[in-house]
Amino acid sequence: MGLKKAKLKTKNNYATFLFVPESQSTVRTFRMPFWFPRFTFFSIGALIVVSIVCMAGLAYLKYQQEASLEEIHRLASINGQQKGEIEKLMQSASTLQKQLEENSRMLEEVKKAVGIQTPSAAPDIQSDADTISSTGTGALTYDLLTYSKRADLTKDIRALETSFTSLGSGIAAQKQQIADSVKPIRAQVTYLLARPSIYPVAAAITCSFGNRKNPFTSRGSEFHRGIDFGAPYGATVSATGDGVVLFSGWHAGYGRVVILSHGYGLTTLYAHNSKLLVKQGDKVKKGSPISKVGNTGRSTGTHLHYEVKLNGKNVNPAKYLQ
Numbered sequence: 678m679g680l681k682k683a684k685l686k687t688k689n690n691y692a693t694f695l696f697v698p699e700s701q702s703t704v705r706t707f708r709m710p711f712w713f714p715r716f717t718f719f720s721i722g723a724l725i726v727v728s729i730v731c732m733a734g735l736a737y738l739k740y741q742q743e744a745s746l747e748e749i750h751r752l753a754s755i756n757g758q759q760k761g762e763i764e765k766l767m768q769s770a771s772t773l774q775k776q777l778e779e780n781s782r783m784l785e786e787v788k789k790a791v792g793i794q795t796p797s798a799a800p801d802i803q804s805d806a807d808t809i810s811s812t813g814t815g816a817l818t819y820d821l822l823t824y825s826k827r828a829d830l831t832k833d834i835r836a837l838e839t840s841f842t843s844l845g846s847g848i849a850a851q852k853q854q855i856a857d858s859v860k861p862i863r864a865q866v867t868y869l870l871a872r873p874s875i876y877p878v879a880a881a882i883t884c885s886f887g888n889r890k891n892p893f894t895s896r897g898s899e900f901h902r903g904i905d906f907g908a909p910y911g912a913t914v915s916a917t918g919d920g921v922v923l924f925s926g927w928h929a930g931y932g933r934v935v936i937l938s939h940g941y942g943l944t945t946l947y948a949h950n951s952k953l954l955v956k957q958g959d960k961v962k963k964g965s966p967i968s969k970v971g972n973t974g975r976s977t978g979t980h981l982h983y984e985v986k987l988n989g990k991n992v993n994p995a996k997y998l999q
Contacts, residue, residue, distance in 0.1 A: 763837065770840045777847050784851075784858060791865040793858070870963055871939040873917035874999045877947060878970060878981050880908035886993040892977050902991040903946065903984035910979045912970040914947050916961040917983075917997075925953050931982070932974025935967050945994075948982040949973050 696705040788794075884905035888898050908914075920939040928934045931948035935955060938944050951971025961967060972979045985994040 766837055767840075770837070770844060773844055774847070777844070777851055781851060781854070784855060788858060788862060791862055791869060793861050793865050867919075868941060870919045871941060871943070873939060873943060873945045873985055873994070873997050875915070875917050875963060876906075876998060877917050877945075877983050878906050878908040878912055878914050880906040880912065880981070882995070883907040883980060886991075886995060903948075903982050904994050906970075906981045906983065908970040908979070908981050910970060910972070911951060912981075913966045914950065914968040914970060914981055915964050916967050917945055918943070918963045920945070920961055922955045922957050922959040922961065922967075925956050925959075928974070930975040932976065933968070933971065934974075937961065937967070942988040944986045946982075946984040946986075948984075949976045949980060 690711050691708050692711060693706055693708045696707070698705075882904050884892075884901060886901060886904050889901045891897050891899050914935075916937055918937075918939045920937040922935065923938045923944065924934065924936040926934070928948075931946070933950040933953050934946060934948045935950065935953060936944060936946050947968055949971055950968035950973065952969040953967075954969070955961060955967045970979060970981050976982075983994055985992055985997055
């Protein structure tokens with residue numbers, strides 16, 4: 678359809694466009710205000726500006742999104758490393774607590790072995806471990822599967838702090854307990870070493886402590902102040918406990934004799950020896966040789982006569998022998 682040139686006429690600030698089709702006689706008109714072209718121009722300009730701003734905003738948001746994703750990946754990596762470190766710390770805390778419990782148990786066994794009773798007021802290391810377990814927040818009872826699924830590790834860190842605080846208290850308590858136990862254990866061990874508890878010679882007891890028939894006359898009775906061991910001539914006689922030689926020499930009735938002081942009011946006597954291996958003032962250890970079995974003094978045959986005195990009074994040596 679062809680168009681003829683529009684005729685423009687002005688009336689009251691309007692422009693009228695006439696459209697005259699070639700094939701039709703009807704003329705069409707379009708009336709437009711003078712300000713409309715400028716409005717259209719500015720509107721299109723504004724739309725272009727808004728579009729540019731929106732595109733810039735979208736580009737910035739996309740950049741921010743990519744930066745955020747990168748930061749999330751970085752934090753996730755750090756988070757994974759922290760979880761690994763937390764797990765190692767939990768395992769270390771568990772190992773440390775088990776060691777504390779084992780140390781405490783061994784200490785009690787040592788004290789029991791040397792005959793020391795644990796006071797009721799002594800620090801209880803196990804109670805610290807029970808406290809950790811009962812709280813449900815200790816590293817030793819913490820659920821690793823639960824913590825590994827969480828991104829927020831605040832509770833895990835607090836749990837570790839609680840556990841290590843409790844373990845720190847346990848270590849301090851155990852250290853004090855050991856320090857308090859060293860002196861009595863050392864004293865008890867010293868006593869046990871000094872206590873005449875081993876056989877002085879590898880032989881059987883042939884005559885016990887107490888009343889017996891007179892071995893020389895076979896008539897009447899006499900009080901036997903020790904025990905006799907039927908050892909062979911020249912057998913080695915050993916100190917039955919740590920001590921100091923009070924006397925080493927000849928004594929009427931006992932022949933060649935050794936007397937040891939063990940402290941704690943205890944002394945031991947070894948009589949009828951054939952040979953003496955120590956002299957007065959020597960320090961001897963439990964089990965060390967001090968003489969040789971013989972038949973000197975008032976004796977009916979080769980043997981070792983052995984006595985124990987407590988605070989100057991003869992006691993049955995058999996109750997000390999292990």
